[in-house]
Amino acid sequence: MDLKVRIIGDPVLRKKATKVENIDDKFRxxxxxxxxxxxxxxxxxxxxxxxGISKKFFIMDDGKNLRKVINPEILEFLGDEVIFEEGCLSIPGIFLNVKRPEGIRVKYTNENGEEIEEELHEYTARIFQHEYDHLGGTLFIDKVSTATKAKVKGKIKDLMKEGRKLAKELGELEIK
Ligand SMILES: [Zn+2]
Incomplete structure (x- = not known):
């Protein structure tokens, strides 16, 4: 399977993803x-x-662990809101400060079908929240102030043109 990173403007990035039903070898x-x-x-x-796959899963590597996260839920937000600069492979070249809770308590299924519940903090919690947002069709630029967004408006407009074009070529991918 040849996977291409989708760019903002691709409608699949704005869809609400649906639950993963089968965790088998093909999925792994x-x-x-x-x-x-x-x-x-x-x-x-x-x-x-x-x-291009509208299903609830993501992978993340905080520099310590590679996590394969399936059907995640955020059970609780912990600590204060903190500001941290984020970027996104789907919005290349744009980096903005985003405010999010410092910690979270989460539940998900891993690649072996095991239920994991853990508390995440700092950088790990940051990545998890960013990726989790993708499953609901939310992008990090949605979480910044209108004034901040205005500064990158032109760049985003150009990216969206590219993203829409790419989406027409690639379409959405279906998995069982
Ligand atoms: Zn992203």
């Missing part, structure tokens, strides 16, 4: 391919909609 293979794509693109996270 897909996770491996996505992991390769993420590392190749120098990303720290990659959500399924970003490769």
């Amino acid at each position: 293979e897909l996770l491996d391919i996505m992991t390769e794509v993420m590392y190749k693109e120098d990303g720290v996270g990659l959500a399924a909609p970003q490769v």
